Amino acid sequence: ETGVTQTPRHLVMGMTNKKSLKCEQHLGHNAMYWYKQSAKKPLELMFVYSLEERVENNSVPSRFSPECPNSSHLFLHLHTLQPEDSALYLCASSRQIETEAFFGQGTRLTVV
C-alpha cells in the first residue's frame, strides 16, 4: 500500500468517449504529478501541481485536462483520445517538488 490510490486500474475507451482518471493521496504531500509511461519509453512528466496550483504543463495535448481541487486529489480528464495515447498513467505525490515521489499503481488505459 503506497498511500497514493488511483482509480480505475484499467480503462478501455473509444476515441469519442470522455472519461476521467482519479488520484488520491493520504500522505499530506504538497505536490502531485501525472506521468505517462509507454512501452519502451522513459517516464514522461505531464503535469505538476504544487499546493493545488499547476506549475508545469509539459507540452501535453489539450485532449488531456488536469484538475486539482485540493492537495489530496488530482484528476485527469480525457476526451477525444487517440490510439497512441494508450499507456500506463501514473499519479505521484511528494512533500515538495524536488523530493522523493510516491507513486500510485497506475491506470492502464487502452484507446480503441
Add this chain to the structure above:
Amino acid sequence: TQLLEQSPQFLSIQEGENLTVYCNSSSVFSSLQWYRQEPGEGPVLLVTVVTGGEVKKLKRLTFQFGDARKDSSLHITAAQPGDTGLYLCAGARKTGANNLFFGTGTRLTVIP
C-alpha cells in the same frame, strides 16, 4: 534530450549472480533516487542518496552516488527472482518546476 541514461537497458541473469546497473548524466543533481517497478504497478522508492560519494545498502542492494553527483550505480549481490523488475533512477534538481528527472530504465530478469 534524455538527461539521465541508464545501462544496460535490458539484463537477464541466473539466480545467484551479481550485477551492476549504471545511471549517468552530464548534469549535477542535489539528490538521486532509485525506484523498482513491477509489471502493472507503479514505481516504488528504494533509496535516496544525497552526498557525493555516498554509499547506501539495502540488504543485497548497494547504491552509490558519484563524487561529482552526476552519476550513480546499483549493485545487486546474489540476485533472486524477486529482484525482477524495471529499475529507474531519478535525479532531483532545485531549479524550475520540473525538478525530478527519470532515467531510461533497466529491465532486469532473474531466472530461477
